[in-house]
Amino acid sequence: MMEHVPLNFPFLAAALLVGISFYILIFKRNLIKLIMGIGMLASGVNLFLVALGYRAGGNAPIYTDVPEGPMVLPVPQALTLTSIVINVAVLALMLTMVILIYRHTGNIDSKKSRILKG
Amino acid sequence: MDKLLTYSPILIIAIPLAVAFLIPLISRAGGKARNALVIASLAFVEFLVIILARDIYLNGIHIYTLGAIAPDLALPGGVMVPIRIILEVDAMSIFMGIIWATVSLTAAIYSLSHMARETGQTRFYTLSLLMVAGCFGMIFTGDLFNLFVFLEITSISGAALIAFRTRFADAVEGGFKYIVISAVAGLMFLFGVGLLYAQYNSLNIGFLASVMQYSMLDKIALTLFLMSLTIKTGMVPLHMWYPDSYSVAPANITAMLVITSHACMYAVFRVCFSLYGITLGVAALGWIVVIIGLLTMFVGVTMAVFQTDVMRFMSYHAISQMGYMWLGVGVGLAVLGNPEALATYGRDAIGGGIFHILNHAMYKPLLFLTAGALYHRTATRDLNKMGGLGHNMKFTLILYIIGTLSIAGIPPLNGFASKFLIYESVYQFNPVLAVVAMLVSIITLASFTKAFQSAFTGPQLPEYKDVKEVPKPMLIGMGILAAGIIFTSIFPGLVLEHIVYPATDALINQAAYVNGIMGGIP
Numbered sequence: 284m285m286e287h288v289p290l291n292f293p294f295l296a297a298a299l300l301v302g303i304s305f306y307i308l309i310f311k312r313n314l315i316k317l318i319m320g321i322g323m324l325a326s327g328v329n330l331f332l333v334a335l336g337y338r339a340g341g342n343a344p345i346y347t348d349v350p351e352g353p354m355v356l357p358v359p360q361a362l363t364l365t366s367i368v369i370n371v372a373v374l375a376l377m378l379t380m381v382i383l384i385y386r387h388t389g390n391i392d393s394k395k396s397r398i399l400k401g
Numbered sequence: 402m403d404k405l406l407t408y409s410p411i412l413i414i415a416i417p418l419a420v421a422f423l424i425p426l427i428s429r430a431g432g433k434a435r436n437a438l439v440i441a442s443l444a445f446v447e448f449l450v451i452i453l454a455r456d457i458y459l460n461g462i463h464i465y466t467l468g469a470i471a472p473d474l475a476l477p478g479g480v481m482v483p484i485r486i487i488l489e490v491d492a493m494s495i496f497m498g499i500i501w502a503t504v505s506l507t508a509a510i511y512s513l514s515h516m517a518r519e520t521g522q523t524r525f526y527t528l529s530l531l532m533v534a535g536c537f538g539m540i541f542t543g544d545l546f547n548l549f550v551f552l553e554i555t556s557i558s559g560a561a562l563i564a565f566r567t568r569f570a571d572a573v574e575g576g577f578k579y580i581v582i583s584a585v586a587g588l589m590f591l592f593g594v595g596l597l598y599a600q601y602n603s604l605n606i607g608f609l610a611s612v613m614q615y616s617m618l619d620k621i622a623l624t625l626f627l628m629s630l631t632i633k634t635g636m637v638p639l640h641m642w643y644p645d646s647y648s649v650a651p652a653n654i655t656a657m658l659v660i661t662s663h664a665c666m667y668a669v670f671r672v673c674f675s676l677y678g679i680t681l682g683v684a685a686l687g688w689i690v691v692i693i694g695l696l697t698m699f700v701g702v703t704m705a706v707f708q709t710d711v712m713r714f715m716s717y718h719a720i721s722q723m724g725y726m727w728l729g730v731g732v733g734l735a736v737l738g739n740p741e742a743l744a745t746y747g748r749d750a751i752g753g754g755i756f757h758i759l760n761h762a763m764y765k766p767l768l769f770l771t772a773g774a775l776y777h778r779t780a781t782r783d784l785n786k787m788g789g790l791g792h793n794m795k796f797t798l799i800l801y802i803i804g805t806l807s808i809a810g811i812p813p814l815n816g817f818a819s820k821f822l823i824y825e826s827v828y829q830f831n832p833v834l835a836v837v838a839m840l841v842s843i844i845t846l847a848s849f850t851k852a853f854q855s856a857f858t859g860p861q862l863p864e865y866k867d868v869k870e871v872p873k874p875m876l877i878g879m880g881i882l883a884a885g886i887i888f889t890s891i892f893p894g895l896v897l898e899h900i901v902y903p904a905t906d907a908l909i910n911q912a913a914y915v916n917g918i919m920g921g922i923p
Contacts, residue, residue: 380577387570399645
C-alpha cells in the first residue's frame with residue numbers, strides 16, 4: 284500500500300537520477316556513456332513527471348472497473364508518454380551519430396575523436 | 402477567406418508537417434515535382450503568415466484552441482482552467498513568424514541549387530520542412546509542454562540536417578554536439594515545466610501567469626527555463642557547441658538554424674515577460690541578462706577575429722550579435738517594475754533589441770549564404786586558401802558587402818538603426834554598457850574587412866580562374882534577404898512603427914496576453 288512509502292521518495296529518486304546523470308555528462312569522456320547519461324536524465328525527469336500524477340486519495344484514470352471517489356487528471360501520464368517517445372528518437376539519433384563518428388575517427392573517446400577546435 | 406484566417410495558426414504548422422511526409426511520395430514523380438511542392442507549400446505558408454499578421458495588427462491577439470467546437474473558445478462551458486492545447490499568436494509571435502517564414506522560403510530557394518549535387522535530397526527536404534513546422538510551433542504555441550515538444554522536433558531535425566553531409570567527419574561531430582546539447586536543454590526545460598505543473602495544475606502560459614505566486618519552486622523553474630533556453634541560443638559560458646555545429650552544416654541550414662536560435666530567444670522573452678512578467682519586478686534578473694549579454698557580445702567578437710574558417714568566423718559573429726539583443730531586452734527587463742524608466746528608455750531598449758533580431762535575421766542568413774556560395778564554388782571554407790574571387794563572383798561580392806556593412810552598423814544600413822536605438826537607450830541606463838557595445842561594433846567591422854579582403858580581393862588565383870558566378874536560385878535566395886535589408890535601411894521608421902513596437906508592447910503588456918486566454922474571467 285502507498286501509505287507505507289514516504290510520499291517524497293519518488294522525488295528523491297528522480298533528483299538522484301538527475302544528479303548522477305549530470306555527473307556522467309560532465310566527467311565521462313566515452314560517448315556511449317554520455318548517451319547513457321542522457322538516458323538517465325530522461326528517466327529522472329520522467330519519474331518526476333509520473334510522481335506528480337499521484338494525488339492522495341485519487342484513483343488512477345482508467346475507466347474500467349473504477350472504484351468510488353475522484354479520479355486524478357491524466358495529464359502527467361500523457362506528458363511522460365510523449366517525453367518517452369521523444370527521448371527514444373533522440374537516443375536513436377545520437378547512437379547513429381556515434382556509429383558514424385567511430386567510422387570516421389576510429390574512436391569514441393571525446394578527447395581523441397574531436398576535430399573541431401578553437 | 403475568413404475560414405482561412407481563423408484556421409491559419411494551425412495551418413501554418415500543419416502544412417509543412419503534412420508536406421514533409423508527402424515529399425517521399427511525391428519525389429517518386431521526379432525531383433522537379435518535389436522541388437515545386439516544397440517551394441509552393443512554403444510560399445503558401447508565407448501568404449498565411451502575412452494575412453494572419455495583418456489581422457493581428459488590426460484586431461489584436463489571435464487564439465486557436467485545438468479540438469474545441471469553435472477555435473476561439475479557450476474556456477468552454479464555464480471551465481475556469483484552460484484544459485486544451487491553445488495556440489496564442491500575438492504581435493511578438495507573428496513578428497518571429499514573419500521572419501521564420503521568409504528565411505525558410507529563402508533558404509529553400511537557395512538549396513535548390515546548393516544541394517543539387519548531394520544525394521538523399523528527398524530526406525533533406527523532409528527534414529527541412531519538419532524543422533519549419535517545429536519552429537513555427539515553438540513560436541505560436543501558448544502551452545509550455547507543447548513548446549517543449551516543438552523544441553525537440555526542431556532540435557532533432559536540426560541535428561540530422563547539420564550532420565547531413567555524413568561523408569565529412571566534422572559534420573557528424575557538429576551534429577552530435579548539437580543533439581547532446583539540445584537533449585540536455587530540452588530535458589531541463591521539461592523539468593521546469595513539471596515544477597510549474599506541480600503547483601498550478603496547468604500548462605497554459607496565460608493561465609500560469611494569472612496565478613503565478615513567485616514562490617521558491619517558481620524561481621527554480623525560472624532558472625531551469627533560462628539555463629536550458631540560453632544554452633540553445635549560445636550565450637557565452639555555454640557557447641562552445643555553437644560554432645562547431647553551425648559551421649559544418651550546409652549554408653542554407655545554418656541560415657535557418659540562426660532563426661531557430663532566435664526562436665529559443667523568443668521563448669526566453671515569453672517566459673520572462675509573459676509568464677513571470679511583473680512578478681520579476683526586481684532589477685537583479687535584468688542585470689544578469691545584461692551582463693551575460695555583454696560577455697556574449699565581447700567574447701563572440703574576440704573569438705571571431707582570429708578564425709580562418711569562413712563559416713566558423715560568421716558563427717562567432719552570430720553569437721556576438723545575439724549579445725546586442727540580450728543587452729537591449731535585459732535593460733528593459735531590469736526596469737520592468739519601474740513604469741517611469743520603462744516609458745523613458747526601457748521600451749526603446751526592448752524595441753532596439755527586437756529590431757536587432759529582425760535585422761540580424763536578414764543579414765546573418767545573407768552572410769551565411771554568401772559563405773555557402775564561396776564554398777559552392779571553391780569547395781573549401783578556409784579563408785587563407787581563397788583569394789581574388791571578386792573577379793568572377795561579382796553578385797556574391799555585392800551581396801557580401803551589403804551584409805558586412807549592415808552587421809557592422811554602418812549608417813545608413815539597418816544594422817545601424819537598431820544598434821543606435823540600443824546605444825541611445827542603454828546609455829541612459831548605464832553609460833558603460835553603451836561604450837562596450839560600440840567597441841564590439843568596431844571590432845566587428847575590422848574582422849569583416851579582413852575576411853572580405855582575403856576572400857574577394859587580390860589577384861586571381863590560378864586554381865580559381867574558371868570559377869563562375871553561383872547559379873540563379875542561390876542569387877535569388879540571397880537577393881530576397883538583401884532586398885529586405887535595403888527596404889529596412891530606407892524605411893526604418895516604418896518598420897519600427899508597424900512591426901517592432903507592436904511586438905515590444907505585446908511583450909510588456911502581460912495583462913493582454915493573459916486576457917487572450919482567460920477572456921472574461923477577472
